[in-house]
Amino acid sequence: MKWEVVIGLEIHTQLATASKIFSGASTTYGAPPNSQACLVDLGYPGILPVLNEQVVRMAIKFGLATNCKISRRSVFARKNYFYPDLPKGYQISQYELPIVSGGHIDIVLDDGEIKTIRITRAHLEEDAGKSLHENFHGASGIDLNRAGTPLLEIVSEPDLRSAMEAGIYMRKIHTLVRYLGISDGNMQEGSFRCDANVSIRLKGDKKLGTRTELKNLNSFRFVEKAIEIEVERQIEILEEGGHIVLETRLYDSDRNETRPMRSKEEANDYRYFPDPDLLPLVIEDALVDELKDSLPELPDAKRVRFVKEYELSDYDAGVLTANLETADYYEEAVRSTTVASPKLVANWVQGELAAALNRDGLDIAEAKVASAELGLLAERIEDGTVSGKLAKEVFERLWHDGGSIDDIIEQRGLKQISDSGTIEKLVDDVLAQNPTQLEQFRGGNEKVIGFFVGQIMKASDGKANPKQVNAILRKKLNE
Numbered sequence: 001m002k003w004e005v006v007i008g009l010e011i012h013t014q015l016a017t018a019s020k021i022f023s024g025a026s027t028t029y030g031a032p033p034n035s036q037a038c039l040v041d042l043g044y045p046g047i048l049p050v051l052n053e054q055v056v057r058m059a060i061k062f063g064l065a066t067n068c069k070i071s072r073r074s075v076f077a078r079k080n081y082f083y084p085d086l087p088k089g090y091q092i093s094q095y096e097l098p099i100v101s102g103g104h105i106d107i108v109l110d111d112g113e114i115k116t117i118r119i120t121r122a123h124l125e126e127d128a129g130k131s132l133h134e135n136f137h138g139a140s141g142i143d144l145n146r147a148g149t150p151l152l153e154i155v156s157e158p159d160l161r162s163a164m165e166a167g168i169y170m171r172k173i174h175t176l177v178r179y180l181g182i183s184d185g186n187m188q189e190g191s192f193r194c195d196a197n198v199s200i201r202l203k204g205d206k207k208l209g210t211r212t213e214l215k216n217l218n219s220f221r222f223v224e225k226a227i228e229i230e231v232e233r234q235i236e237i238l239e240e241g242g243h244i245v246l247e248t249r250l251y252d253s254d255r256n257e258t259r260p261m262r263s264k265e266e267a268n269d270y271r272y273f274p275d276p277d278l279l280p281l282v283i284e285d286a287l288v289d290e291l292k293d294s295l296p297e298l299p300d301a302k303r304v305r306f307v308k309e310y311e312l313s314d315y316d317a318g319v320l321t322a323n324l325e326t327a328d329y330y331e332e333a334v335r336s337t338t339v340a341s342p343k344l345v346a347n348w349v350q351g352e353l354a355a356a357l358n359r360d361g362l363d364i365a366e367a368k369v370a371s372a373e374l375g376l377l378a379e380r381i382e383d384g385t386v387s388g389k390l391a392k393e394v395f396e397r398l399w400h401d402g403g404s405i406d407d408i409i410e411q412r413g414l415k416q417i418s419d420s421g422t423i424e425k426l427v428d429d430v431l432a433q434n435p436t437q438l439e440q441f442r443g444g445n446e447k448v449i450g451f452f453v454g455q456i457m458k459a460s461d462g463k464a465n466p467k468q469v470n471a472i473l474r475k476k477l478n479e
Contacts, residue, residue, distance in 0.1 A: 008155070010194060012192075015150040023049065033144075059099045063100035064291060158208065176298070329353075330371075376405050394412075431477075
């Protein structure tokens, strides 16, 4: 491992506004092609852009949440290049004076190490349209609905040292923008995607190697796989005596390879200059103070609170708070019950609920078991009404058919057997029916206790209270 990997990410986050950054056109996803591109988006002569105030507020929120400097004066610039889905011939972005700069966030690596990743800048810009190549024989279609959609581009310093770190950092930013309510983070719809700048150098070198830029990575898995493949490619080239070309590359997930798109442009290629149609953006302290006071509880703070308030492990708290909707569901379930332990509820949210959502391809907002119902089910486990195993059957019936937890338990005969006399008879019967195993226990083989428990639970159709079964069985055996 003589090579060191150096990675910086440029994350493009679509801001959750109803209209575009410089026009009143809708940002609703899935509209017919070119039905949401107005004259401003198309750059018609004489039509002037007007800045959407909401995108400014959202950018400031992100800056405050990531310890960034909020520029009291920032400037929009024209980034000039020709591409079929850029009808104006330039993109309105920010260059020398971005709205947010110089912050950082902490990520937790798999070994528990906390690493600080610096954020160079986060600037506002408009998105381009989209070129469509399917179903156009010998031609391409252009859909300009996305043209003018507001983006916040979040640029990190080259502080990441592996594909794994890049994935963790990207997930952390994704969680953060959703907590702040500034983006839905929907990767399938293009609301959250990134470009990865990747280079390698010999360990101990201070000078950065020649980088390549991997464009438009729209899933955490693709980010990690693309970086791993690109690092392997660069190492192979250098070890064979070649050199890395400064270029933009595309990740092909079907072939699991990166391939060149075009030579990499530098800033001077874009001929940035201040947009004459837009005044400098001036932000007053009062607005920053207002937004600072309105910030929600952020993921790291919520995780720490879950550990302290609900006595969860760091791991459990981290899983539950990685998604705002999951964190809210969990807290609602815990607060709906005064009986069930928060740890038991956490196990069910991460276990049966997560499995059902994954199986049916649903988000937690679409869960077919409400948070209060899950809390009640946990109560029924803790008060001994049902066993953990039978509770899974109750959950499945509730998920598929709805209804009342208590009615399902009653109608399907799932109530746990907790009568000591009944359990004692079950124990006596099983011991009598298995003299060979009983002799084995008397001979010092304690492993057969598990066999006896299994037979007792089988005889009771899984309804006997496991704690009572174990206690009565051991008492009988010791006698």
